[in-house]
Amino acid sequence: MSCATCHNPDKGWTDQMGVSIGIDGHTGGRSAPTVVNTAYGKTMFWDGRAPSLEGQAQGPIQNPIEMGKQSYEDIVKRLRAVPGYKDQFEKVFGTDVTLDGMAKAIATYERVAALSGNSKFDKYNVGGELTALSESEKRGMVLFGLRLRGDDEFKPNVTLKKADCTSCHSGSNFTNEQFHNIGVGWNAEKNDFADYGRFVISPIGSKNNAELGAFKTPTVREIEKTGPYMHDGSMKTLEEVVEHYNKGGNPNPALDKDIKKLNLTDAEKADVVAFLKALTGEEVKVALPTLPPGADGKSPNPQAALTPPPLKAAANVFHPGVQR
Known part of the structure; x- marks a missing residue:
């Protein structure tokens, strides 16, 4: 699972699915909204519960339906085990990997990449x-x-x-x-x-x-x-x-x-x-990144994450106010 699993640039920054499929094939009750032009948004998610892109970026990564039940501490520890991320965080933020820095990095990417115009x-x-x-x-x-x-x-x-x-x-x-x-x-x-x-x-x-x-x-x-x-x-x-x-x-x-x-x-x-x-903007191709090797020395394939996991037969039901 990645952010792009549900927010694919080639699909209008969404997944073109009625209800999005999360970790292990679980589903919620809301469709993944596009992140296009969220740079101009005042609140995030369908119910507006996040006040910024930085706030939104911290939600799905620890949601049990979307990307798995895990603590923020678990997430930071896993990212700190990737030498490439440690080096980039030190260069950009002057710190080790932090939740705040991760959220800023994702939000900044969305602000400069997920844009629509010149329709x-x-x-x-x-x-x-x-x-x-x-x-x-x-x-x-x-x-x-x-x-x-x-x-x-x-x-x-x-x-x-x-x-x-x-x-x-x-x-x-x-x-x-x-x-x-x-x-x-x-x-x-x-x-x-x-x-x-x-x-x-x-x-x-x-x-x-x-x-x-x-x-x-x-x-x-x-x-x-x-x-x-x-x-x-x-x-x-x-x-x-x-x-x-x-x-x-x-x-x-x-x-x-x-x-x-x-x-x-x-x-x-x-x-x-x-x-x-007629409000469809100019097509902007987003190249897949080369991800840094993890602790095992292997680099994940970002292409694989663009395909949602198969739907689980007995999928989780929607928890109001949680997903999307």
Whole structure:
């Protein structure tokens, strides 16, 4: 297992699986979110429980479902047994291997490598060719909630923000970094959520029912590559996602006030999907590293870690607020 097992650069920095498979084939109940553009994020994980990339990096390595039940002390001892890591830590941090240094190193890598930009939308938006976006993508852009460039004479003939995407997917990274209940995971028969989301991590005494079933708004940059979608991977296609919003989500007691029926036509839904795909950035190939030899003198093969382990027949169940 490695970070890249679930956050593969060739798969939009995710694993393209509905629910991620962890150590020994165990599974949780959440999909691995992309780490693309997390450099700009305010909180990490679907429930926002980590305040930084450094904080996030310390979670999976000691999670019994994700990378195995082990203490931070065990992890540091194992890394200190790798001469190459000891040398690099001494050079960069002036110390032996530490948990703090490890977290900083991983977070720094994500900030400089896991980036998305110069998509068709960006090329159009920053003054490039007006033809950078197709007519369908331009209509989808307006439906999404963004205006065309002032010098673009194209007439989209659709209602601005009819799809109401920018209520949550706003800003240059297309996320407001907030948490919303859109009805995913609601079981009407049981009158309950499969996963309580943000509500779980709220401090006792300040829990808010509006946070029940609420999850962080993900960026929609690279969205074409990061399916299946939603925190539980329950939607396989962008068409399913758009239809979910079009119908007004799944009604439940904590449904976000901005989730309502959109009444998009089939053509308009197709245009929104077309615009979402126009947010795919320039492909950046990430070369696999040459890992330093361990205490046994052997170097692990990073290629092997890109393939998730086989699913265990009787996999662990999700522990709320723990995985992803």
